[in-house]
Amino acid sequence: MNSHQPDLRAAVRRLGRRHFLTLTAAAAALAFATDLPAARAASVPELDARKIAENPFTLGVASGDPLPESVLLWTRLAPRPLEPDSGLPDKRVVVTWELAHDETFLRIVRGGTATAHPEFDHTLHVEVTGLDPGRPYYYRFRTGTWESPTGRTRTAPAPGTATSRLKLAAVACQAYHHGYFTPYKHLAGEDLDVVFHLGDYLYEYAVDSAGGSRAYTDRVLPAHFNREAMTLADYRLRYALYKSDPDLIAAHAAHPFAVTWDDHETENNYAGDTPENSVPPEEFLLRRAGAYRAYWENQPLRAPQQPKGPDMRLYRRLQFGQLAQFDILDTRQYRSEQAHGDGWQKARPEAEAPSRTITGETQERWLLDGWKDSSATWNVVPQQVTFAQRRDKPTADFKLSMDAWDGYPASRQRILDGAEAAGIKNLMVLDGDAHVGYGFDLKKDFQDPASRTIGTEISTTSVASGRDGADKPANWDDLTQANPHLKYYNGRRGYTVITLGTDRARVDFKTVSGVTKPGGTLTTAASFVTEAGRPGLTPA
Known part of the structure; x- marks a missing residue:
């Protein structure tokens, strides 16, 4: 069997738990156990x-x-x-x-x-x-x-080029077992410069022989998919399953992608080296090492992103002439553990502690320093989870998601303050995760609806996660009333197209009629614009 699953547990036992929890030892353990090509290339025969x-x-x-x-x-x-x-x-x-x-x-x-x-x-x-x-x-x-x-x-435009238009798409969250990747079929036909995948490219959860909600297909999946992915071999097989989808193949063939992960590429709601469930840290880092390696292997990523053990620098910067700078973030690998036990909770002092971070100090400084040097018209931040404040109901006992930036308000404030200090006038944050489409105005003070708007957030809906969804989810009234800065909310599956120009950006939220059956049709559910120098969403 050509799984190349490293015997990492044996390596950990040799190194000892305490030493393994350092980057150097973890990387050494993985490299020792996996035997990378450079170490044995001469001894591996070549296939005719x-x-x-x-x-x-x-x-x-x-x-x-x-x-x-x-x-x-x-x-x-x-x-x-x-x-x-x-x-x-x-x-x-x-x-x-x-x-x-x-x-x-x-x-x-x-x-x-x-x-x-x-x-x-x-x-x-x-x-x-x-x-x-x-x-x-x-x-x-x-x-x-x-x-x-x-x-x-x-290719991207040359540095300093006065590019007049850049058309991109944002996608996220494609649970294979929740439905067909129909949005990708339509995305493949779009005229785009680049696609940003904002996380949850795959899910670690078990997929039954019928493919979950894909029961209309004649495909019968092998039994080894009907378990949670835990090892390098598991994650490699899971990528093979997802990447065998014809609509995903078509989208990748049609456009260059810039990818970043969220949690499910490894494990639901993990935070740094803290797993969702109570397993020893060294055991989770073994899992993370396998997940990260499989991610790099199966994505169009460059050599600097190749992981070292359970660590992988995924945050990076792409520039498109004078028009746009994209600062792609990783809000999983370096974050503090979620406050109050995760989930939706009432805000309390623990979550608001200034020391809490969703990016880690090094990545945060990299982002803020990059803005100081930016001369781009649009500064776009592709990342994973909802950035704006998002109360769950319009009453005093509202709750916030501890897994999103609401669980790290001091971290969010440092980002907003840094954008303002750097003179960033056209800040746009992109994300997914929530399985719905959101359009937010980013406020100077989320507690004051009349405060100045300092940026725009576009949350793309999922490709398949959440199954078909609905135009107005059950909590539509609560969320729209509780968050006056929320300008758009739709729960169908789909993707988002954003056209950046020199004077304004246009946002087209595109949804499909369904994903639990093949052949869903595409609709532009809503369109908005935000003017350069005047942040905020207005209907197109």
Whole structure:
């Protein structure tokens, strides 16, 4: 079996619990136990790719993190993706790749070979450099007699370029067992520069043989999916299941993605090194190490994001000319444990402690320093959880979500104060997690509805999580009355398209009729604009 599941528990026992809880020891334990390609590449035989009898490109292709002169190309070789060894032996596979100006590959501009190592589950991350800024490219992979689907990607505009328009989409939360990825079918047909995935790309929960709410399909899933993902092998299989979805494959092939995780890529509502359930910290860090490694392997991420044991620097910055700076955050890995036992709680002093953080001190400083140097028209923060204050009802006994920024109000205030100190006039926060679409005005003082609006928050709804949903969820009246800065609320599945211009941004909340049956139709549920220099959402 080609699972390459590290024997980390044995490594932990050798190192001892206390030593394992340091970054250095944790990384050493994982590296020792997994035997990375550089350590044994010469001893691993190479597979004659002509002997691959089944299509190895079953999970499609992807690109990500576009830079002005570079793109990252991804694929994974998996002839039988739902099997533990993916249908390949424990051997290296040489793959050729091509990048072209045209879809027919008559004008090839770059090409080369790369090795798919079994240690990385035969995934490939190819960084292509020396490209022209701000233009589309087409790419493909080949090995043996097999050729991958063609993908389309796009480089970012050059630094300082006076770009007049940038069109992006925001997606999040795609529980396979809750429904079809129908929104991706429609997203693949959009004219976009980049897609931001804001977390919960997969769920660790068990998926039964019928695929949960996907009971309309004839596909019968193997029994090993009907358990919670805990190990590296489990997470790799779960990514294979999700990435085998044809609509997700189509979306990745159509657009470059910039991804960040939330909790379910590892475990529901974990906080830093604190798990949801009562397990020893070293045991959870073993799980986190496997989850993080599988995440990097299966996403179009660059080399600096490759994890070291249970640690992975996912926060990073993308710039699109003078028009936009994107500061992609990680609000899971460095956060303080949720106050008051997590969930929805009445605000009490514990949650309001200044020492509490959702980003960690280093990431917070990185964000604020980056704003000081920014000259972009729009400063956009793609991250995971609801940023604005969100009371659950319009009465004095309201509760707040301790897992969102409401559970870390001092951390939120430092971010807002930092944006103001840096002179950021067009702050836009993006997030998902809630399985609904929200549009918020970000207020100087959330306790005073008349206070100045200092930014905009766009929360995209889920792709599938929560099943079909409803235009007006059961708590629609309570939330809209309790939060006057909430300008839009819809509970259908879908995605959000945001068009940034030099003078204004347009936000189109798009929903589908349903996901528990295939073939859902697309609707633009609402459209808003926010003007440059005048933050706040108004109907388009």
